[in-house]
Amino acid sequence: MSKKNPHKVKAYLSEKFLNSKDARALRILSEYLEPESRLGHYKVNDTIVFMGSARILSSEQAQEALVAAEAGEGDIERARMGVEMSVYYEASRELARRLTKWSKSLSEEERRFVVCTGGGPGIMEAANRGASEAKGLNVGLTISIPIEEFVNPHVTRELSFHFHYFFMRKFWFAYLAKAVIVFPGGFGTLDELFELLTLLQTRKMRKHLPVVLFGKKYWNEVIHFDSLIRYGTISAGDEMLLHRTDSVDDAYEFLVGELSKYAEIERGVRL
Numbered sequence: 001m002s003k004k005n006p007h008k009v010k011a012y013l014s015e016k017f018l019n020s021k022d023a024r025a026l027r028i029l030s031e032y033l034e035p036e037s038r039l040g041h042y043k044v045n046d047t048i049v050f051m052g053s054a055r056i057l058s059s060e061q062a063q064e065a066l067v068a069a070e071a072g073e074g075d076i077e078r079a080r081m082g083v084e085m086s087v088y089y090e091a092s093r094e095l096a097r098r099l100t101k102w103s104k105s106l107s108e109e110e111r112r113f114v115v116c117t118g119g120g121p122g123i124m125e126a127a128n129r130g131a132s133e134a135k136g137l138n139v140g141l142t143i144s145i146p147i148e149e150f151v152n153p154h155v156t157r158e159l160s161f162h163f164h165y166f167f168m169r170k171f172w173f174a175y176l177a178k179a180v181i182v183f184p185g186g187f188g189t190l191d192e193l194f195e196l197l198t199l200l201q202t203r204k205m206r207k208h209l210p211v212v213l214f215g216k217k218y219w220n221e222v223i224h225f226d227s228l229i230r231y232g233t234i235s236a237g238d239e240m241l242l243h244r245t246d247s248v249d250d251a252y253e254f255l256v257g258e259l260s261k262y263a264e265i266e267r268g269v270r271l
Contacts, residue, residue: 027164027165028165028168031163031164031165031168031169032168032171034161035161035172038158038159038161039139039159039176042111042137042158042159043111044111044114044137044139044159044176045111045112045176046112046113046114046176046177046178047113047114047115047116047139047176047177047178048096048099048103048113048114048115048116048177048178048179048180048181048255048259049116049117049173049177049179049180049181050092050095050096050115050116050117050123050124050126050127050180050181050183051117051118051123051124051173051180051181051182051183051185051189051192051193052088052092052122052123052124052182052183052184052185052189052214053085053088053122053123053183053184053185053186053189054118054120054121054122054123054124054188055121055122055186056082056085056086056088056089056122056123056126056183056184057082057085057086057089057122058086058089058090058093058126059083059086059087059089059090061086062079062082062083062085062086062089063083063086065079065082065083066079066080066082066083085184088123088126088183088184088214088215089122089123089125089126090126091183091214091248092123092126092127092130092181092183092214093126093127093129093130093133094130094248095127095130095181095214095248095251095252096115096126096127096128096129096130096131096134096138097130097131097133097134098130098134098248098252099113099115099131099252099255099256100114100115100130100131100134100136100138101134101136102252102256103136104134104135104136111137113178113179113259114131114136114137114138114139114159115127115128115130115131115136115138115139116138116139116140116141116173116176116177117138117139117140117141117155118140118141118142118143118169118188119139119140119141119142119151119152119155119160119161120140120142120150120151120152121150121152123183123184123185124140124152125152125154128140128152128154128155129152129154131154132154132156137156137158137159138154138155138156138159139155139156139159139160139161140152140155140156140159140160140161141161141163141169141172141173142160142161142162142163143162143163143164143166143169144162144163144164170192170195173192174195174196174199174205177209178207178209178259178262179209179210179211179212179255179258179259180196180209180210180211180212181212181214181251181255182211182212182213182214183214183215184214184215184218184219184222190222190223193211196209196211197211197238197241197242200241201234201238201241208258208262210243210254210255210258210259211241211242211243212242212243212244212245212251212254212255213242213243213244213245214245214246214251215246216244216245216246217246219244225239225242
């Protein structure tokens with residue numbers, strides 16, 4: 001009886017090959033095809049993307065950190081700022097809850113306007129939490145980075161995705177999005193925001209995509225759009241790509257109005 005040749009390994013079963021430089025295209029393609037397959041299975045065709053800092057605490061956590069700092073276990077000024085910033089966690093949570101409740105009321109066979117985040121802590125956790133509290137499915141798109149990472153516990157298990165390539169993760173943020181809400185954040189949030197604005201400005205993204213900047217005080221300090229207009233590096237009309245607000249009520253009414261008006265017309269239109 002002939003023995004099996006241990007060297008006869010199919011290419012698609014060879015870990016050495018799949019993890020090699022030569023197979024990079026296959027790994028990239030996998031981060032397109034596998035999410036597409038799973039999202040399709042769960043009939044997720046449209047998303048509302050929440051972006052913002054992973055460092056923002058819930059009001060309860062922020063208050064606990066302040067009490068600890070006042071007892072000598074931390075930086076009091078940082079803890080006080082944490083309490084101030086925690087309003088954005090609660091706003092993200094409430095807005096996601098309300099939008100999910102509204103989306104579930106739509107008479108569609110497929111799931112529409114599903115909350116989608118980067119799957120991590122902070123603003124992302126708040127949005128997934130709000131959607132979960134409304135008993136709705138929600139998506140988490142995490143990324144492998146060289147720090148401790150985790151999927152927040154509120155992401156729907158079946159819709160938790162983990163990426164190696166940042167650009168594939170950002171593709172999935174943009175591809176299904178019908179609206180984006182951007183809360184205060186750092187480098188990652190700014191990167192994601194400006195990439196979306198560039199796609200809209202250059203019309204590389206043809207669909208209508210309302211973008212909400214939540215937190216006027218923060219954004220007016222961090223990005224001075226008037227200066228960009230004054231120096232002539234953007235046009236005056238470019239600022240109209242954004243809707244700025246400090247109000248959950250205003251953000252909710254704006255987004256529901258925009259989604260109701262444009263989503264059915266542009267149904268099926270992506271990038």
